[in-house]
Amino acid sequence: MTALRDLLELVRAPAALSVPGDVAAGAAAGRALGPRTLGLACSSVCLYWAGMAANDWADRHLDAVERPERPIPSGRVSPGTALGVAAGLTAAGLAAAALAGGRRAMAVAVPLAGAIWAYDLVAKNTRAGPLAMAVCRGLDVLLGATPAPRTPAREPGAGLRGPLPAALTVAAHTYLLTHLSRGETSGTARHRPAATLAGTLALAATTACSPFGQNTGTPSRTRTGAVLATWYASQFGTPQAKAIADPSAQQVRAAVTAGIVSLPALQGALLAGAGAPRTGLALAAVIPLARRLARKLSPT
Secondary structure, eight states, rough: OHHHHHHHHTTTTGGGGOOOOOOOHHHHTTTTHHHHHHHHHHHHHHHHHHHHHHHHHHHHHHHHHOTTTTTTTTTSSOHHHHHHHHHHHHHHHHHHHHHHHHEEEEEEHHHHHHHHHHIIIITTTTTTHHHHHHHHHHHHOOOOOOOOOOOOTTTTTTTSSSTHHHHHHHHHHHHHHHHHTTTTTTTTOTTHHHHHHHHHHHHHHHHOOOSSSSSSOOOOHHHHHHHHHHHHHHHHHHHHHHHHHHHOOHHHHHHHHHHHOOOOOOOHHHHHTTTTTHHHHHHTTTTTHHHHHHHHHOOO
């Protein structure tokens, strides 16, 4: 029988702490932050975990060579079990989206699920891989912005146009992270972490200076957003700088882990800019927990 720890490793359980912030950032920018956001966050986590299981199933032969310690090549999880977990979590994610947001949420959740599977089965090991993954996370942000059935379409910020900058911000981070992750198993040239570091700093600076959503940035929101964006840049940027000096697989993997763990700070900055600084701070507060969990179960 497959052990629970092996399943948690299969789906990269600690990395799920980086996921609810997508939905929350989209909801805040789309004026849809509320009780239903929790249901959409559950949908998002299920779809994320499904993608991780599908990823390992699709890469099982490659992992047997490059990462034999992973659950499938090590024999701790069978390929059939991994595929079943991926399919079951996809169904659960879509069901949660339907219950929380109805047809409007499903209009984003279904393409999101399709994009996740397309990435794992087709795009991951191609040059389009980073862009495909960025699309997945951008859609995840837009999932949170799907308005409730009774939200008037004319309400300022309602719909999907308001949260588009937040979606592009998270997508940009994801593109940089996925591009960097290409060096996780065999190392990379120094120009790769140098390029992603430059992108990270630019992304943090843009987020710190730009209020998101329709609200005008107040001093409180601006300060909170700037602090969180700076924290994100420090948490993700420092290991990237180390990877420039030592672009080994171990150091690149450490930088990728930092990119996953630090994402709630960027999402929190987006929430602050959209008028929810307290929620943004609460979201960023999970980073120490995520860091501790990442030491026990790898999020990459």
